[in-house]
Amino acid sequence: MRHLIDPLDLTQQEITQLLDLADRICADPAAYQEVANHKKLATLFYEPSTRTRLSFEAAMLNLGGHVLGFPSENVSSATKGESVADTIRVVSCYADIVAMRHPKEGAPLRASRYSRIPVINAGDGGHQHPTQTLTDLMTIRRRMGRLDNLTIGLCGDLKFGRTVHSLLKTMARCKNVRFVLISPEELRVPDYIINDVLEANGIPYKETRSLEESMPELDILYMTRVQKERFFNEEDYIRLKNSYVLTREKMAQAKPTMAVLHPLPRVNEIALDVDDDPRAAYFEQVQNGVYVRMALIMTLLGLADPKAPKEEN
Amino acid sequence: MLNIDEIQNGIVIDHIKAGTAVGLMDLLGIAGNRTASVALIQNARSKKTASGRKDIIKVEGDASWLNLDVLAYLDPNISVTIIENGKAVRKEQPKPPKRLVNIVRCKNPRCISSIEEECDQIFELSSNGKYRCIYCEQELQVKPE
Numbered sequence: 384m385r386h387l388i389d390p391l392d393l394t395q396q397e398i399t400q401l402l403d404l405a406d407r408i409c410a411d412p413a414a415y416q417e418v419a420n421h422k423k424l425a426t427l428f429y430e431p432s433t434r435t436r437l438s439f440e441a442a443m444l445n446l447g448g449h450v451l452g453f454p455s456e457n458v459s460s461a462t463k464g465e466s467v468a469d470t471i472r473v474v475s476c477y478a479d480i481v482a483m484r485h486p487k488e489g490a491p492l493r494a495s496r497y498s499r500i501p502v503i504n505a506g507d508g509g510h511q512h513p514t515q516t517l518t519d520l521m522t523i524r525r526r527m528g529r530l531d532n533l534t535i536g537l538c539g540d541l542k543f544g545r546t547v548h549s550l551l552k553t554m555a556r557c558k559n560v561r562f563v564l565i566s567p568e569e570l571r572v573p574d575y576i577i578n579d580v581l582e583a584n585g586i587p588y589k590e591t592r593s594l595e596e597s598m599p600e601l602d603i604l605y606m607t608r609v610q611k612e613r614f615f616n617e618e619d620y621i622r623l624k625n626s627y628v629l630t631r632e633k634m635a636q637a638k639p640t641m642a643v644l645h646p647l648p649r650v651n652e653i654a655l656d657v658d659d660d661p662r663a664a665y666f667e668q669v670q671n672g673v674y675v676r677m678a679l680i681m682t683l684l685g686l687a688d689p690k691a692p693k694e695e696n
Numbered sequence: 697m698l699n700i701d702e703i704q705n706g707i708v709i710d711h712i713k714a715g716t717a718v719g720l721m722d723l724l725g726i727a728g729n730r731t732a733s734v735a736l737i738q739n740a741r742s743k744k745t746a747s748g749r750k751d752i753i754k755v756e757g758d759a760s761w762l763n764l765d766v767l768a769y770l771d772p773n774i775s776v777t778i779i780e781n782g783k784a785v786r787k788e789q790p791k792p793p794k795r796l797v798n799i800v801r802c803k804n805p806r807c808i809s810s811i812e813e814e815c816d817q818i819f820e821l822s823s824n825g826k827y828r829c830i831y832c833e834q835e836l837q838v839k840p841e
Binding site: 466467468485486487488489490492493507508509510574575578579583 | 804806807808809810811812813814815822823824826828829830831832833834835
C-alpha cells in the first residue's frame with residue numbers, strides 16, 4: 384500500500400506520471416466523474432484549512448466518490464486525548480483513503496504506520512506539504528513547459544513554510560535548477576534542508592534579503608505568507624510579517640515570462656494590483672490543485688484511467 | 697592513576713568527556729540495572745584530553761546487554777576495552793548505529809513524538825553523518841552533559 388507523506392516518496396517518473404494524468408483530467412474532467420464510485424475519502428484536519436480541505440473534497444467528489452470528516456479540529460476525538468495511532472486505526476474501518484492535516488510534524492507518518500488505507504499528508508506543522516508541491520509542479524510545468532533549467536526564487540517565511548520545504552526537496556532533483564532564497568535572517572531555510580538537500584547534491588543557491596535585486600533573474604517567484612500560527616512569540620510575528628510585499632513596481636523588474644506562485648492564503652505579501660498581471664499564476668494553482676489531487680487519489684487507490692494513452696506496440 | 701586491570705572480566709569505557717559519565721550511564725541503561733557491578737570514575741587524570749581530565753566506567757562480568765554503538769553517537773573519542781581474566785584482550789571502536797531508538801528525546805515542540813502516547817523516539821543517521829528525528833527531521837544536537 385502506498386502513502387504520500389514526504390514528496391520524496393514519489394520518484395521523478397511517478398511525479399511525471401501523476402502530472403500527465405492531472406493534465407488528462409484537466410483536458411476532459413467529465414471522463415473521470417465516475418472513476419471513484421463508491422469510494423470514500425476521510426478528511427482528518429486537525430488544523431484550520433480552507434483551500435486544501437475543499438480541494439481534496441472537490442477532487443473526490445469530481446471523481447464520483449464520497450467524503451467524510453469532522454467539521455473542525457475542536458470536535459475531533461483528538462480533543463479527548465485520542466492518539467493519532469488509534470484515530471487512524473478507527474478511520475481505516477470507515478474510508479478507503481485519508482487526507483490528514485495536523486499541527487504536529489510527523490503526525491501523518493505516524494498515522495501511516497498504523498493505517499490499513501493510504502494516508503496522504505495534507506500538511507504537518509511547518510514540515511511538509513507534498514500535495515501543494517504537486518500543485519506547484521503542475522503549475523510550473525504548464526506555465527513554463529518544463530521542470531528543469533529554471534531559476535526559482537522563494538520569498539518570505541522559508542523557515543516554517545512547509546510548502547517551501549517540500550518544493551525545495553522535490554525541485555532539487557530536477558536538472559539545472561538554481562534557487563534564490565529570499566527571507567529575513569530569522570526565517571531562513573532550515574539548516575537541514577541547506578545541508579542535506581542543497582549542499583549535499585551540489586544544487587546552486589544563494590541566500591539574500593533583497594526581493595528587488597533578485598527579480599530580474601527569476602523564472603519562478605514563489606511567494607509565501609509569514610504564518611502567525613507558527614510563532615510562539617507574537618512580537619516576533621509582528622516584527623517580521625511585513626518583510627516582503629510584491630508590488631506592480633517590483634514586477635516591472637521581472638522577466639516577461641516569469642510566473643508568480645503562492646500557496647495561499649495571502650495576507651498582504653502580494654499587492655492586489657498584481658492579480659491582473661498575466662504572470663500571476665496563484666489562482667491557476669488552485670484549479671490545478673484539484674486536478675492533481677484527483678490524479679493522486681486515483682493513483683493511490685489504483686483506479687483505472689479511462690483516458691490512459693494506449694501502449695505502443 | 698587507576699588501572700583497567702582492576703576487574704577480572706568485563707569492559708572499560710574510557711576517555712569519556714569529564715563530567716558526562718553519569719548522563720552516559722543513563723543512556724546505556726546502566727543506571728537502571730540493579731545487578732551489574734559498575735564502577736564510575738570521575739575526573740581521572742588524562743594525557744589525551746584537552747582538559748586533562750576524563751571519566752571512566754567499568755562494568756564487571758557479562759556486558760553483552762549494553763548497547764555500545766550508542767557511544768559512537770555520543771563521542772567518537774570514547775574507547776571500549778574488553779577485559780578477560782584480568783587482562784585487556786582487545787579494544788573496540790563502536791560504530792555509529794543507523795537508528796537510535798528511545799535513547800534520546802526529540803526536542804522539537806512541534807514534533808508528534810512530543811505528545812503522542814507510546815510513540816518511540818527514533819532518530820536515523822542521515823547521509824551527512826547527523827541524526828534526525830524520523831518524524832520532524834529535526835537534527836539531534838544535544839548530548840548528555
